[in-house]
Amino acid sequence: MKAFSRAGDGHVTTTLAPDEAALLSELAGQIADMLAPIARKEQGADATGGGDPDSAALRGDDSPDDSSDGLPDGPAGALGGATYRRTRTSALDRLLPDAYRGDEEAAAEFRRFTAGDLSERKIRNAAIVMADLSDAPNSPGPVDVTLDPDSVQAWLRSLTDIRLVVASRLGIDSDDGWNEDSDDENELMHGELYDWLGWIQDSLLSAFEDRA
Amino acid sequence: MPTTLAPRTTLAPDLDVDVDLNAAASAAIDSPWVTLVWNDPVNLMSYVSWVFRSYFGFSRAEADRRMLQVHHDGKTVVATGSREEMERHVEAMHDFGLWATLTKADA
Numbered sequence: 001m002k003a004f005s006r007a008g009d010g011h012v013t014t015t016l017a018p019d020e021a022a023l024l025s026e027l028a029g030q031i032a033d034m035l036a037p038i039a040r041k042e043q044g045a046d047a048t049g050g051g052d053p054d055s056a057a058l059r060g061d062d063s064p065d066d067s068s069d070g071l072p073d074g075p076a077g078a079l080g081g082a083t084y085r086r087t088r089t090s091a092l093d094r095l096l097p098d099a100y101r102g103d104e105e106a107a108a109e110f111r112r113f114t115a116g117d118l119s120e121r122k123i124r125n126a127a128i129v130m131a132d133l134s135d136a137p138n139s140p141g142p143v144d145v146t147l148d149p150d151s152v153q154a155w156l157r158s159l160t161d162i163r164l165v166v167a168s169r170l171g172i173d174s175d176d177g178w179n180e181d182s183d184d185e186n187e188l189m190h191g192e193l194y195d196w197l198g199w200i201q202d203s204l205l206s207a208f209e210d211r212a
Numbered sequence: 213m214p215t216t217l218a219p220r221t222t223l224a225p226d227l228d229v230d231v232d233l234n235a236a237a238s239a240a241i242d243s244p245w246v247t248l249v250w251n252d253p254v255n256l257m258s259y260v261s262w263v264f265r266s267y268f269g270f271s272r273a274e275a276d277r278r279m280l281q282v283h284h285d286g287k288t289v290v291a292t293g294s295r296e297e298m299e300r301h302v303e304a305m306h307d308f309g310l311w312a313t314l315t316k317a318d319a
Contacts, residue, residue: 095309098313100314117303118306121307156259160308161309167254172253198256201256205259
């Protein structure tokens with residue numbers, strides 16, 4: 001993948017390998033899938049409960065879908081699967097964090113009124129990423145992607161959401177980052193994925209702000 | 213940087229320093245709520261600074277100063293005003309994927 005560059009009129013552009021585009025699209029789709037149960041809940045219904053929706057992937061429970069995709073570093077399960085290190089914050093808590101500290105009642109109330117809307121917006125952002133990458137499956141070679149300013153906004157947010165969830169799986173809860181000394185190849189692979197996503201986001205932001 | 217967060221009672225010392233910057237813009241003296249953004253180990257410094265500029269309209273210098281305060285001190289105050297306003301800001305920060313809370317300024 002090339003770094004993003006400015007393309008005029010606030011647009012930015014890059015070129016991805018087909019499997020990179022497929023991976024990004026898949027990850028965005030997983031974010032949307034995670035949040036769908038919350039977005040579906042009617043406002044006013046109990047949309048909280050500390051991350052109880054039927055989202056095993058979110059909480060890092062074992063998900064048996066690791067064979068559903070042919071990619072070597074396949075996105076399947078990239079956001080699910082077991083966590084490598086325990087953290088005190090679940091992926092869902094990172095996507096929809098408490099708005100009040102030390103006041104569970106107020107936090108639950110805030111969540112009840114905002115979690116549905118926030119989830120819908122995050123799902124919409126993910127859908128924009130997937131739409132921008134929709135040509136990838138049919139592409140015989142590198143995939144050119146040009147994003148308008150609205151898409152950039154969606155991409156920056158969705159990349160953040162994806163990184164938050166990958167970080168949660170990697171057990172990143174300090175500025176030390178992920179465990180680069182791990183013997184677990186999957187953990188190393190996810191660590192590299194995490195770094196790659198950060199690189200993409202920084203590249204996108206640089207181009208968007210014309211600092212590139 | 214702590215992800216284990218300090219109890220609210222320990223926030224008061226910082227607030228005296230930070231609140232006044234935004235107070236003039238958005239808050240009456242009797243509006244005792246603040247929006248805090250907390251350090252997290254995931255979000256890029258460039259991204260946090262951009263969020264502060266694009267949402268709150270901070271200058272780059274001001275956004276960078278507050279971003280570095282988050283990074284080094286674990287948190288910063290980004291807005292002061294009514295509870296309703298602060299809830300809107302917190303929701304917006306969560307939309308960006310930042311770790312934000314609101315609290316009473318004198319808590």
